[in-house]
Amino acid sequence: MAGAVRREPAEFSMDYVNLPEPSVTTAAGGGDKGNHPAPGTKLLRLVGVSFGLLCILQVAVNVCLRLTLFKSNGQISPTGHACINETDKQSQLIERYIQRGWVRFHSSLYYISFARNTWEQSRQFCLQRGADLVIINTKAEQDFTRQFNRFTWLGLHNDTKTGKWTWVDGTLLTDSFKFWGPGEPNSYEGKNENCAEIRFFELEDSWNNIPCEDQNFWICEKEKHRPFEEVIPVRNKLRLFSLSKMALHEDQHEMSAIYDNINNPVSSNDIPKSLSGEDSNASSATSGVQLYKIGTVAFGLLALLLLGLVIFLACYMEVRSRNFTEERSELKKTLNDLVSKQNSLTEERDNLTRKNSDTEARLTAISLERDEQRKSLNITDSQLRSVTEERDRLKGKIVQLGWRIFRGSAYYISSTEKTWQESRTYCQSVGADLMIINSKEEQDFANSFQTYMWIGLTDSETEGRWKWVDGSPLTTSYWRDGEPNGKTVENCGDIKTFTAERSWNDENCSHSLKWICEMKLS
Structure with missing residues (x-):
């Protein structure tokens, strides 16, 4: 055994810490088999416990990612919403x-x-x-x-x-x-x-x-307490919770198997009893080195896996942070636009308010003007009534003085005879003039007096150019047949044959005849 423990001590020294003491070898030949652990048991337990801890960490990371990031259909889960702002x-x-x-x-x-x-x-x-x-x-x-x-x-x-x-x-x-x-x-x-x-x-x-x-x-x-988004139906929440619970249960089952392997190592009774001396010690040393290598490789793989997960989470959070920054900038821009729109609407409202005030002021001024016009109209109506009353009173007086009213004019038939010019002078002295006939109705009215009388018609200024006393030319005439015929001797008109519609005659202006005056009442 001593030769197996130290070979060529000048070159290197290797101690197998898990090799049993010499007494173990003796015990293998007939000593107490339950007082000492089997070779490699401590290393196996260390590797198993470390591996179990890493597996628990791995399971926790898997469950966290599954619950927080994705659902089975690719949508964000309810738990994942907690990671979003x-x-x-x-x-x-x-x-x-x-x-x-x-x-x-x-x-x-x-x-x-x-x-x-x-x-x-x-x-x-x-x-x-x-x-x-x-x-x-x-x-x-x-x-x-x-x-x-x-x-x-x-x-x-x-x-x-x-x-x-x-x-x-x-x-x-x-x-x-x-x-x-x-x-x-x-x-x-x-x-x-x-x-x-x-x-x-x-x-x-x-x-x-x-x-x-x-x-x-x-x-x-x-209101604020009402949600502004669609809530995931309760049955979907229950289904997601069930899937997460099943995944966690499977991971726990795998962990239980690992712990069972750790807590139940191969007993010393399973070691072939034929092992003894140097063969048994060499076999135990080789087994310990293999387990050490396996544990090292497992540690490395798990470390790489965890490193990848950490890098993934770091990148994911960086991307989310960048997205949140962009969204915040967009929201700020939108807020500024809304503030600008609100200011524009406020200014427009103020302008409309001012216009409304101006319109109301103009309306008030128009109302005042209307009231003034009504007052003026009332005054005018009052004056018109007074004038009408005065006109009617004057008409009554005129009628009493022998005048006759016809279509807005008063007419006076003389009882004496005068020359054409003397007759006109009389009419003018009472605010009238010799009669002017402008219509068939006036012609019929004049004939109705059945009087041989002067009318306001003459061509004394220009021979053959007959005019009325107001200066207007003759347009419609009622000369009897063959008239006028007096040329320069007969320059004044009169009504002679009053029994006929066409009753006019030209007469010497110096003859004395009755006359008819006309006074305009309107």
Whole structure:
């Protein structure tokens, strides 16, 4: 045995720490077989325990990756969501709602409809989108809902069972927090007005109640506590949990087998009893070296595997971090755009408000001008009535003085005779002139007096060019046959043959005849 332990001591020395003492060899020949462990037992236990620890670590990494990163169908698992920044994801989902027309205010999202519907149909629209009709909980929210300047449904209705006004989430309307308009709620014209709306949006107390069957715009509200994403169904969660549990159970089963191998090494009874002396010691040394090599290789492979997993996780986290940075930049850009749009809308609103104020000012000025015109018209009407009364009074006096009224003029037939010029002078002295005949009706009227009399017609200025006394030329004439024929001797017109329609005659202006005066009354 001594020769087996140390060969050529000048070159190298090898100690087999797991070789039994000389007494073991003796024991193999007939000593106590249970007092000493078999060769290589300590090394085997060390390798087994180390290998078991690495396997436990490997199992933990596998289970963690399986639960946190992927599901069997390639989708992100519910546990994996914990590795994602929830704030960024919620921001992305909120941005999607805003792109679809929703508006964010404080901790809720609001949708303002562009169509009208009944109260119940409006609420169904909101419920189908994971929201409900708006519930007003603060004064700021009340002011926010009024700024849309529309008649919109509220999530408030009169419960027919309890007879109390109730919000759509079941809470009752309190007396300390309500914004009913003047005289509301009521039952106008005996109608069942069981649904609330925003009507008097220019007032802080803007609520009104109307029948639920009326058509109105509406406002949906999606509150902060409502999820902004689709939740994985419960049955899928249970299935994923079952798969993870089965995988963990299989890994634990493999670990149990390893520990069984470690805790139940080959007993000394299984060692052939024929081994003794140098052959037994050499065989034990060779077995220990092989186990050491196997353990070293296993350690190396597991170390490489763990190194690969660490590198993979580091790269994955780097990529995710880069993606999160890009998403954050996009969100900041989107936020800046929204702020810019909000500023533009605010400026546009202010411009419209100014225009509205200017329009109201112009309308007020026009109203004042209209009132002034009405006053002037009233004064004019009063003056017209006075003038009309005065005209009628003068007409009465004229009639009393022997004048006759015909189509806006007064006519006077003289009872004496004068020359043409003397007759005209008389007419002018009373504010009239000799008669001018412009129509058949006036001609018939003049003939009706059956008087041989002067009229206001002469060609004394130019022979053959007959004119009326107002200077207008003669256009329609009623000369009797053969007239005028007096040339330069007869230069004044008169009515002579009054029994015929064509009754005019030219006469010497110095003859004395009766005459007819005409006074314009209008």
